[in-house]
Amino acid sequence: MYDASPCTKRGAGEMVATGPMVTMDVIAASAGLEPFLQAPPWEGQIAAVFHRSLLCMAPDEHLLHLHTGPRLASPFSLRIEDDFAKMLQAIPFMQGMPVRKVDLTIALTEDVHLRLHRTTYYQSPRHLLGDVEPDAIRHARKTLRLYGRVGGFDQLPDAQTIGSTVHQALAGRDAVQMLEATRHLIGLGPGLTPSGDDFLVGCLRGLWLIRSNAPGAGQTLDRLRDALLHDLDARTTRVGAEFIRYALEGAFAEILDRAALALLAPAHPQVVQTAITRLLAQGETSGTDTMLGLVTCLEALLSSPRREPRHERQDAGTTSTSSATIRGKMHADACLECDP
Amino acid sequence: MLVWNVIHKSVYHDSVTLMHLTRDLQVVDGVQRAAIMMGTPSNRALLRDAGLLTPDGDAASPNDLIIAVEAADMAAAHAGAQAAEAALSTSRSSTLPCQTTHRPRTLRSALTMLDGANLALISVPGLYAGLEAMKALQAGMHVMLFSDNVPVTTEIELKRFALARGLLMLGPDCGTAIINGVPLGFANAMPRGRVGLTAASGTGLQEVSCLIAAAGEGVSQAIGVGGRDLTDDVGGLMMTHALEILAADPATEVIGVLGKPPGPSTWERLQNQLAQLSKPCVVHFSGSFSAAGASWYAAATLEEAALGAVALARGMRTTPIEFTMPREEIERFIGEATRAMQPGQRFVRGLYAGGTLAYEALGLLQAKLPKVFPGVLGGGEGHYVVDLGEDQFTLGRPHPMIDGTLRREWILRAAQDPMTAVILLDVILGYGAHPDPAGDLLPAIQQATRQARAGGRHLAVVASVCGTEQDPQRRSAQIDALRAHDVIVMPSNAQAARLAAGIAACLIGDG
Numbered sequence: 066m067y068d069a070s071p072c073t074k075r076g077a078g079e080m081v082a083t084g085p086m087v088t089m090d091v092i093a094a095s096a097g098l099e100p101f102l103q104a105p106p107w108e109g110q111i112a113a114v115f116h117r118s119l120l121c122m123a124p125d126e127h128l129l130h131l132h133t134g135p136r137l138a139s140p141f142s143l144r145i146e147d148d149f150a151k152m153l154q155a156i157p158f159m160q161g162m163p164v165r166k167v168d169l170t171i172a173l174t175e176d177v178h179l180r181l182h183r184t185t186y187y188q189s190p191r192h193l194l195g196d197v198e199p200d201a202i203r204h205a206r207k208t209l210r211l212y213g214r215v216g217g218f219d220q221l222p223d224a225q226t227i228g229s230t231v232h233q234a235l236a237g238r239d240a241v242q243m244l245e246a247t248r249h250l251i252g253l254g255p256g257l258t259p260s261g262d263d264f265l266v267g268c269l270r271g272l273w274l275i276r277s278n279a280p281g282a283g284q285t286l287d288r289l290r291d292a293l294l295h296d297l298d299a300r301t302t303r304v305g306a307e308f309i310r311y312a313l314e315g316a317f318a319e320i321l322d323r324a325a326l327a328l329l330a331p332a333h334p335q336v337v338q339t340a341i342t343r344l345l346a347q348g349e350t351s352g353t354d355t356m357l358g359l360v361t362c363l364e365a366l367l368s369s370p371r372r373e374p375r376h377e378r379q380d381a382g383t384t385s386t387s388s389a390t391i392r393g394k395m396h397a398d399a400c401l402e403c404d405p
Numbered sequence: 406m407l408v409w410n411v412i413h414k415s416v417y418h419d420s421v422t423l424m425h426l427t428r429d430l431q432v433v434d435g436v437q438r439a440a441i442m443m444g445t446p447s448n449r450a451l452l453r454d455a456g457l458l459t460p461d462g463d464a465a466s467p468n469d470l471i472i473a474v475e476a477a478d479m480a481a482a483h484a485g486a487q488a489a490e491a492a493l494s495t496s497r498s499s500t501l502p503c504q505t506t507h508r509p510r511t512l513r514s515a516l517t518m519l520d521g522a523n524l525a526l527i528s529v530p531g532l533y534a535g536l537e538a539m540k541a542l543q544a545g546m547h548v549m550l551f552s553d554n555v556p557v558t559t560e561i562e563l564k565r566f567a568l569a570r571g572l573l574m575l576g577p578d579c580g581t582a583i584i585n586g587v588p589l590g591f592a593n594a595m596p597r598g599r600v601g602l603t604a605a606s607g608t609g610l611q612e613v614s615c616l617i618a619a620a621g622e623g624v625s626q627a628i629g630v631g632g633r634d635l636t637d638d639v640g641g642l643m644m645t646h647a648l649e650i651l652a653a654d655p656a657t658e659v660i661g662v663l664g665k666p667p668g669p670s671t672w673e674r675l676q677n678q679l680a681q682l683s684k685p686c687v688v689h690f691s692g693s694f695s696a697a698g699a700s701w702y703a704a705a706t707l708e709e710a711a712l713g714a715v716a717l718a719r720g721m722r723t724t725p726i727e728f729t730m731p732r733e734e735i736e737r738f739i740g741e742a743t744r745a746m747q748p749g750q751r752f753v754r755g756l757y758a759g760g761t762l763a764y765e766a767l768g769l770l771q772a773k774l775p776k777v778f779p780g781v782l783g784g785g786e787g788h789y790v791v792d793l794g795e796d797q798f799t800l801g802r803p804h805p806m807i808d809g810t811l812r813r814e815w816i817l818r819a820a821q822d823p824m825t826a827v828i829l830l831d832v833i834l835g836y837g838a839h840p841d842p843a844g845d846l847l848p849a850i851q852q853a854t855r856q857a858r859a860g861g862r863h864l865a866v867v868a869s870v871c872g873t874e875q876d877p878q879r880r881s882a883q884i885d886a887l888r889a890h891d892v893i894v895m896p897s898n899a900q901a902a903r904l905a906a907g908i909a910a911c912l913i914g915d916g
Binding site for chain 2: 112113115116120147151160210211212214215216221222249250251252253254255256257259261298299300301302303304305306342346348349350
């Protein structure tokens with residue numbers, strides 16, 4: 066489809082010519098990017114070049130995560146056809162190179178264009194139908210123990226203490242304690258998205274998953290959103306902050322959503338296993354840390370003695386809970402493909 | 406002690422790069438401790454508490470990268486920080502545009518650099534692999550296709566195209582071959598000899614060829630055909646061709662056929678071809694598949710296949726035996742291993758890098774013990790053998806034959822389990838493998854045995870080393886290193902698995 070010629074010209078703010086014209090389709094994108102991708106022309110730049118993906122920064126510091134693969138890996142992802150991976154190896158992209166969006170096309174260089182004409186937008190499901198299956202959570206914990214990567218959150222000096230505090234706070238529906246624990250998590254640990262951020266995002270996925278039916282979950286989310294949004298950039302990396310910002314609004318990576326949905330009844334062990342191992346393969350420990358947050362959150366909410374039904378939202382569907390399960394409703398038009 | 410911080414302003418490196426870099430830094434001479442973290446307030450507090458933060462580091466912002474090194478002296482600190490900077494500057498995120506490279510990026514440009522080349526080794530993502538392989542075949546070259554995830558229809562098309570032109574199409578998913586004495590992919594340095602092998606199994610081919618070398622013989626050709634060749638979909642297209650080549654090769658006196666169990670109709674065709682061979686032949690298919698036939702030697706294990714081939718080459722008959730060591734020595738191993746074990750210690754944990762070796766170990770354990778599971782299906786309650794080279798483990802990280810990180814994690818995890826009695830390992834040498842696989846695993850083995858000892862338990866670690874003296878890692882050096890740390894090293898994977906089973910059986914008996 067293209068030849069990997071070296072670049073031929075380059076200047077400050079100028080697009081780079083890299084060889085023959087290459088146009089690729091953006092297959093899917095996170096819904097949070099839709100207004101922005103449909104907006105008038107803008108110019109941004111490449112913020113980082115990774116082995117398998119690009120990170121672009123658009124005006125107002127919007128991040129775009131460009132990658133291939135079967136699932137959106139972040140809540141600010143553009144999933145591009147598979148040739149993109151080959152192109153990343155062939156073209157010497159670098160930090161600071163300009164990126165332009167004109168009409169429904171993003172130009173990465175003069176010759177490499179991404180088309181948005183056929184892009185579908187992925188919306189994280191917010192209202193879920195199904196019971197969180199305790200057996201699935203146990204299976205998830207076991208999978209995490211067996212397949213999870215070490216060296217992330219679990220290796221931090223205060224990991225156990227923080228994990229226990231989060232568990233207690235969620236089990237006790239103590240929004241103040243949760244906020245306190247969260248402040249310890251943000252920006253903590255190794256990685257471009259610090260392990261604490263990943264853990265927190267997993268917790269937030271859990272809270273959103275069942276907020277309609279877990280008393281106090283919605284209140285905790287509101288409290289966290291109000292308290293955390295204003296100083297996120299001072300507390301963690303730009304990328305970590307972006308993940309948390311989206312998570313506080315209920316938007317997550319498709320790959321995390323798949324793992325979370327796999328924990329709803331009827332949960333088939335193989336489906337749970339597949340969805341979770343896919344998530345665990347993210348980054349060095351990001352997938353593991355995120356899954357750990359999700360499982361910790363769901364375990365805490367399942368273990369909670371306080372299960373009085375409480376209607377928090379009119380559209381939340383049934384709110385009755387039992388000691389074994391927590392119910393939620395899935396939005397009818399949740400943009401999910403077939404297999405988890 | 407001296408603490409040194411280097412700050413990289415506003416950089417983005419992926420987590421995998423940062424984690425590997427931290428590990429690499431920690432082994433620089435003179436570096437006592439090292440950490441590489443983004444300069445968030447929480448991380449700065451962590452570094453401060455650890456005594457690894459300097460005023461420079463304290464001034465970093467959340468988007469700055471802090472490289473923190475604690476070293477014995479200034480020179481070591483500087484060396485550590487420089488090593489980190491050098492590694493980061495060569496990582497993908499710092500690649501400069503217009504960099505020139507002399508690595509050919511296309512088959513055409515490679516051919517201009519090496520006129521007369523007649524074999525292409527292709528390792529590109531599966532999606533593109535078929536196309537690249539076809540280009541090479543169309544250019545009249547033999548192909549070894551390392552890539553996996555190639556559709557089976559593409560494989561059939563490529564193999565038919567190659568056969569029509571008398572070319573080899575090894576793979577897809579072909580990891581090992583030795584053609585005209587040249588090791589390709591994950592292969593071992595091997596003396597040339599009179600046994601010709603063809604295999605639909607990478608580590609199986611390595612194990613058999615290495616055991617042939619250990620027995621004093623050599624290999625004429627080792628033709629890997631790819632893991633799917635013997636399925637009924639592909640119908641053994643390339644195995645058939647390989648057998649024809651070996652039958653006609655004057656240097657080949659004995660033929661060895663290895664692989665996963667073939668499909669029924671493929672096996673029927675293969676039997677007809679084997680029956681017509683004028684050279685003695687050994688056949689081994691993994692698992693319990695019976696390859697019995699009137700005119701060839703059906704071996705039950707890889708070791709038996711190797712020793713059978715050697716015996717046939719020497720005009721001798723072979724009698725299968727469980728252990729090549731004296732029985733007393735085996736009993737001594739079992740006695741010493743089990744004596745210090747606690748009553749709860751019962752299970753074997755097979756942690757493998759080689760898929761065929763894992764499969765073989767699984768079969769041998771299942772023959773001797775109840776409750777033996779592939780992978781971790783049985784949870785902790787039972788013996789298990791895990792192939793850590795499977796896709797689910799290697800997504801986004803190197804294969805365990807190249808990097809022992811994942812296996813080290815699993816070793817430590819197994820050691821923490823009070824029910825673990827034996828850790829069973831394969832150590833695979835050769836080109837492409839880790840430069841010191843034993844050394845790569847030993848820190849985890851040491852830590853595992855220490856942990857167990859601290860808990861009042863004794864852990865038996867049983868291993869086999871698949872390799873030759875000519876390999877870059879030298880087999881005897883690897884064995885010595887393992888034995889120096891109380892690892893029981895057996896002459897073959899089959900014997901290692903049998904010993905592990907013997908230890909576990911003894912524990913059941915005691916229980």
